[in-house]
Amino acid sequence: MRHAILTAMLLAAPPVSAEVTVIQNATIYTVTKGTFRGSIVIRDGKIADVGEKVMTPAGARVIDATGKHVIPGIIDAHTHIALDSINESSVSVSSMVNVAEMLNPESISIYQALAGGVTVCNSMHGSANSIGGQNVVFKMRWGADARGLIYDKAKPSIKMALGENPKRQGSPQGLQIPGLSSPQNLRYPGTRLGVEDVIRDAFTRARAYQREWKDYEARKARGEKHLPPRRDLELEPLVEVLEGKRLVHAHCYRADEILMLIRVFDDFNIRGVTFQHVLEGYKVAKEIAERGHYASTFSDWWSYKVEAYDAIPYNAAIMHRKGVLVSLNSDDAGGAELMRRLNTEAAKVVKYGGLSENEALAMITINPARQLAIDQWVGSIEAGKDADLVIYDKHPLSSYARVEKVFIDGRQYFDRDEDLSRRPKFEAEKEGLRKKMTDQQKQAAPQNRRPS
Amino acid sequence: MRKNLLAALAAALLIFAFLITAALAETVHWTAIRDARIVPVNGPVIEKGTVLIRNGVIAAVGAKVDVPASAWIIEGNGLTVYPGLIDALSTWGLPQAAQAQPAAAARTAQPQQAQPQQQQQTRSWGPRDRPGTFSWVRAADQVQLSDARLGQARNAGFTTAVTFPRQGIVAGHGAVINLGGKTAGDMVVAPDAGLYLALRPSGYIGFPSTPMGVMAYFRQLWLDAAHYREALALYAADPVNIPRPAYDRALEGVLGAKRVLLPAADPVQMERMLQLAADLKTPAVLYGAVRGYEMAARLKQTGTPVILNVRWPARDRDADPEEEESFRELKIRDLAPTSPTALSQAGVKWAVSSEGLETPRAVLRALKQSIDRGLKREDALRALTLTAAEIYGVADRLGSIERGKIANLVLADGDLFNDSTRIRMVFIDGVRYLPEPEAPQAPGAAGRAPSLSEEEEQ
């Protein structure tokens, strides 16, 4: 599908900067400024105007969206999609790796997520390490190369993980590496106690490293000749965390470990952490809220492991009511399965806990935008923000709602009708290619014969 | 006083030089290939001419060349003389490297046999353990004349290979070698062809376990090497106050790298490797490049040479007949053989590797497929000769039929890329080799089709 789509898109979509688009007569869920029937003007990739009555500039491309529903592009604060590798699981602190290097723009997941209304996602390192690797925030600009996908306004971040996953390799049952069964190959930590230690130790080392460099710079400034400290790619991102230049996304489940990490962060003065999964967040919502940390959770996942046995679908509602900024995520890896129906995942906070529809939509738009520190540009329909928009045929929280069009930076990256009409052509092209290859193989057969 | 000393020295040198020349003059061997069609690669074809070899070096080429009376004459009538072919990424001359070559050795059918030491191995815990690093290993120190593959390579017209060690992720330094000689030392033309890097861990366990871990490791290793160099310099300047840095063979090996060879099949990987090379501040040569046809402009822009794997992807003969190939796979199969054309047209320096092919001769057949789809014959030939030499910085000695270059030549009875053409003889360092009976390439090299990829194991 992809190539056909790509080609079609490159041909069909002119650079949007030259064009003004108006989405008219839609029900618009701005998320931050109410819901109303009105129009949106898109210019230079940004929302130029939005309201019940707006001027339609002459020559604009007009999309009549009567009866349709428009929401801001969905933002998924926790995925692992489009990555060629996810987890450098060999070490307990893998902060030196960056999944951005593994971003694969050819992954069909990007298109599938796009077709589900997702415009931005945080694709993260895995959770096998107490401190994992660096994450990447990107837009579903299907057709762009890796660099073109990356949303460079997003603040850099790092993954951390607590509980069962990071301690797995610390037990003989968990260490599943062939030929490495000996006890000296067990990876510390094997307990939640050890997980805390690994984190404290890493940040303690990072502090010392930070000091070492400061001392060096001071001596250098005084004109002393001295060997600079060895640059350490493991500690550099952690120094950035200490300096507030890098966000933390911490995978966690149980109330005790969430509280533990809050206290560790208190000690190192680390702010604005997003607790990921945070399935027992509802038990310590007060403590999370007090520190202004965030929570990104599942709508209704539970019981797949022991630490998820007390998970409840009311988690988001309780945390929200206790003052925590909550988002809902997919945790998709491989395919973009749940990502593409985050709208109905959001509907579950209406069902479980009785939050309002706007609160539900906020959890997949503006709230994750805040957690990724990109809310200045995306996450709601407001003049001046990126024109990342989704048009649904029905109420966006309905089980029957279907995404019809998706805009990113004002450019239409998905259109269901176009997708449908391309299918026969794609099949024909593929069939032609298949036949060509088969014929070639037949011709070449005598030459290619190999001993078998 | 000083003046006198200098004069004496100069005189001594002069006498010494004369003595050497005199000594050589006594053992001059001349060989002349005459009345042959000559394709010098660096210039126009000479329809009927002579190549004169003096002690293994090309002394003269041309339609009219004076041939000394003592010269051994090769009648070239009906033959075409080409520069010796160069396999730009090989393990020829390194039988052990050929064995260790499968990158996924740790996961092959008989891991214990392949890696007997693995059972006792402890995992690597991070960059300081220098996992999978053999940067001190030099192919030049390990080449063997006894490698049976050398004969097969010569049969196909190859006189030269750039051969690389293959263990671990920093495998060691490659060497440009001639595929013949009296001693192993004779073979080595250049001992510093570049440092071979692999992206997928093999042969050890622990950190790094992913390509991104490997990339992070490379960066740390290069930073450590730079730090080491700085420490050495500071110490040299002030051995009293600056502590003496501990000798580190891994870092020494990194510092000695003229260039790095990095694997990249598709555009995504190529971009990754270009970025990595930029971070390492080391010139890079990309190898693989199945989808080079999509990246020609970008490679040109960055001035990055490519070693093409010319084992064009094919549907596995053993594939499930009901297994549908994706559009992408079909497209790659269709277009992979057009990579050489695209790269040539864009002006990217590219050479080829016979790796994965059943016989060295199959390189020519593979390129013939590209020629059939628009590649110019001269571009194909250049890739096999002069461009390969240029990529590795040995074009002053190899890659064309020019005065002063090493007399590595191929004599064929027709156009090199025609299937019916036979290689009649090759010259390496001016020494003639006659074709041996054909046999399949050594085990390991003729494995099953390297299918496009396997899903990431997590």
Place this chain on the structure above:
Amino acid sequence: MRTATIACLPVLAAALMAAENNTFLLRNATVHPVSGPAIQNASILVVDGKIAEIGQKVAPKGKVRIVEARGLHVYPGMIDSGSPIGLAEIASVRETVDTGEIGDFNPQLRALIAVNPSSEHIPVVRANGITSVLVTPGATGGGRGASAGSLISGQASLMHLDGWTWEEMEIRRSAAMQMAWPVIQMPRFRGADIEALLPGLAGRRTTFAEARRNQQQQVQKIQDFFDAARRYQKAKASGESIQPDLRYEAMIPVLEGKQPLMIFAAREREIREALDFAARERLKIVLAGVRRPGKALEDIAKRNIPVVLGTTFVSPLEEDDPYDEPFTLPARLHQAGVKFAFASFGVQFARNLPYQAAQAAAFGLPYDEALKSVTLNAAQIWGIDSEYGSIEKGKYADLIVTDGDPLEVRTQVKMMFIKGVPVDLESKHTRLYKMYSARP
């Protein structure tokens, strides 16, 4: 459990006290019988757990408990056509999981006897309107069918999601025999990758010939087992004295075509083979986990083979598949004239069964059919449609009362009746919700 229920349903509480627990008049609701059009302002009279009357003018005969349902909707309780609920508690802890017994052939195993009536999953799932489940004893694998575990894994049991014991939960103890059609398993290689640059993948892969041989051997095993079971059946029928064998004994209803064989087969090749096998052996079958029927779809329809579909919440199987391929599959089956029901094939997300159906409805499946696929179709496939699956006179009162369309996520299930008895809609989740909402 039942006493707790009454306290938790304030709507009912007052009226309930005096009356029989399973006799009542539910009134002023919109009734969606599924078997026919919706009836506005209707009442349902339930007597001794069965539906006695439905209509706009149903008058209470004598003293009967009234259930006021003004503004609410009544639907038949939903049926999940495949889930290991009660057999599996925490997926990652083997000790809490009782599916997937060792051995290729285990037809003698019966799912119901290990269903834990106090599994925390049961109240969670039923709170979303699911009253009964086909509890499956074997692995229910993904796209390519059951990849591990038995070929025949045992008898699946239809169970109500309420009861003090598994006996009380039972609807049909042997509703189906679960079987997996063998798959040709090959590691999949696709896309360009770094390893493509180097040879030596040979040791890492099975050849197609080998994989096919393995599969054929498994198919042969199945054939041999059926042949042996048939000999046993014949010997027994002819009164021959034979060594009793519980496995063959369990196969007799299948061989007689009385008990459906639920065959997991995802793709065209397996489906084709399974259909041929069933035809040869004259078996009554239900196909399960169908994902990519290809040209076999016509055959499925022609032979009137019912299908159990897994969740629509999956990614397309192939890179080139349309993005909505899993969403449109139910509609494609429907268009081909195939009867199907939905299964969750899991525990964790079993409560989302209605939303699977809704997703299909969003992508072309008529709404009525979506609703049937979690009610009446399931009852028909499992042969209980004379008693369950729709709101009809004479059927058991497995009912849910909602504030809207039960396939919509935002809809709340307000009441549930199983065989006319009100069921508690509280669960571990609602308990924790209340408890921690109250944390100061």
